[in-house]
Amino acid sequence: GEEGGEGSSYQAQIASDRAKYGPMIQDMASQVASFSTDRPSHLSTFVEELDRRLLLLSDERGVLAGFPDWPSEKVSAMRQAAARSREMASLFTSLDTALWEPRLSILDELHKTEEVFLRARAAAEWHAQRGGDLRARWGGMGIPFDFESVTWVQQGTVGLAKHAMELALTAGSRLRLERSSGADVSNAAEAKVRAVGDTALRLSFKCHQVAGGFDPEASGMFSELHGMVL
Template identity: 25%
Template structure:
């Protein structure tokens, strides 16, 4: 009797997931069939339009990256009407490599432009505590460094393809947008050093003062190496930081000397 009851209960529980699995499989088959039917319909009804897009992509040639961006946006907008872009285009002689290269160039350029704009428009808020403000500037510099690194990798892999597909790549060169990235990093260094200099005036000496000076000099050196130098204004900010560091060092020595004199007198 125990074996029977156990067997009955087991068989009763297994029917629920079995039925559920069956319904899931039926639903998946039906949905999949509907999806495939929609793809087939697109292939049959949108053929002329897709062939028009193929000609547009194949004949596309640009001399300015700014012209690639609206073309890619237009192309993506047109393809968005297809129920499944990849599945439909597979049925045609779609120039996939060139279309992907155009997208890669357009998106890469837009990301680069957006980052440079973000860093260039950064304003240090004096109401914000010094620590978070410096961390924010450090994070922006890291973004710029990663951007240049990724751009160099992208340039190596894209050079041949872009030339074949007539996609401009001057913006990827060191003389292109990279120079603007480096200029943005120099301006960031100036703001960083000015914030450190301002904070030194409020810090009452000790380890905190020394740590601030070290942070400022390290950041300045890092940007100097990254950008290959400073402009006049940033160099002036560095000299101001250097002078304050020397002044702090002299004050520290004087305080130590006074303490030493008092201890010896006692």
């Protein structure tokens, strides 16, 4: 029936690809097997070219199954390391609050800060759990990964804490200014500023945990905010 026809067409396509791309696959297999570098940028370029060539295959797994010498484990590890390097670079860029699109409200800006923090913390925790194994596994295959980038992301969360605290302290000083000028400050306005301060304080505490400490500027802001909220 139709299914049998589809199956035979699939097998014919796989066989055709193996014959057509066999020399290319053998060449790539030997390049992967001998690949070794200490530069993540070299790995990224290599994996991009590898993936570009493998896109020619109608079914990567099906075609490569006919090549017992294909280093599938190393290819998988190379792809994972390259993807992690891209992820950490993207994360590090996202920590730069100066690059963000401005939000309509302080609370929206705080929520954005929390979202970025959660991504950074998840990546840091993943590497904390897997880093030792990956360092040994990838290193043994000659696959580079800049584990220092994980530290940069962790320390970059201090910038998130400063951003959140700056938002809260600015809101607090604005409220005090209104009050001292004799303006009628509503309970709702006071409650909102307190909520902003509380959110910023809790987020900053979490950033402190991930970063492993604050610099003097962040410590001073934390003390000031703590006094404002309590």
